[in-house]
Amino acid sequence: MATPKQIWEQQQSQMQRVKNSGIILTNETPLKDDKEEEMAKSALALFRAKEEEIERKKMEVRDKVQAYMGRVEEATRRLCDIREELDALIDPMRKDIAFLRKKIDTANRELKPLGQSCQKKEREYKEALEAFNDKNKEKTQLVSKLMELVSESERLRRKKLEELSKSIETLS
Numbered sequence: 266m267a268t269p270k271q272i273w274e275q276q277q278s279q280m281q282r283v284k285n286s287g288i289i290l291t292n293e294t295p296l297k298d299d300k301e302e303e304m305a306k307s308a309l310a311l312f313r314a315k316e317e318e319i320e321r322k323k324m325e326v327r328d329k330v331q332a333y334m335g336r337v338e339e340a341t342r343r344l345c346d347i348r349e350e351l352d353a354l355i356d357p358m359r360k361d362i363a364f365l366r367k368k369i370d371t372a373n374r375e376l377k378p379l380g381q382s383c384q385k386k387e388r389e390y391k392e393a394l395e396a397f398n399d400k401n402k403e404k405t406q407l408v409s410k411l412m413e414l415v416s417e418s419e420r421l422r423r424k425k426l427e428e429l430s431k432s433i434e435t436l437s
Contacts, residue, residue: 279311
């Protein structure tokens with residue numbers, strides 16, 4: 266069997282002969298013209314036959330490649346199925362575990378800002394409670410002072426009233 270390069274070289278040499286025969290034909294006799302024309306036709310027929318053979322072999326190779334590709338794809342599918350089965354054997358609960366881990370991670374991400382918010386609000390609560398207690402203590406002190414002042418005022422008024430009463434009694 267000839268290689269594609271050898272076939273191509275043969276075709277090129279035949280084409281060159283056909284071209285050369287055309288040049289010679291112009292100077293030769295009609296008998297030689299018929300012979301040269303017949304030679305050109307046979308060379309052309311040979312060329313076409315070789316082209317058809319090349320095309321046929323090309324189609325055969327293409328068909329073989331397609332068949333091989335089909336087998337490769339089927340083998341790939343089988344290997345994928347086997348891999349999935351192996352993965353399932355490794356840890357049948359893996360999907361559930363992965364799902365729960367994702368849920369835990371999500372909960373952790375949500376807890377962080379809630380914890381910070383809680384700490385902030387606890388701080389605010391403590392500050393507000395401290396301010397409330399301070400104001401309550403201040404109010405208690407003010408109420409005590411008010412009670413003292415009211416008591417003192419009452420005492421002074423009673424004293425003044427007694428003095429006025431004694432003054433009136435001395436007048437009468």
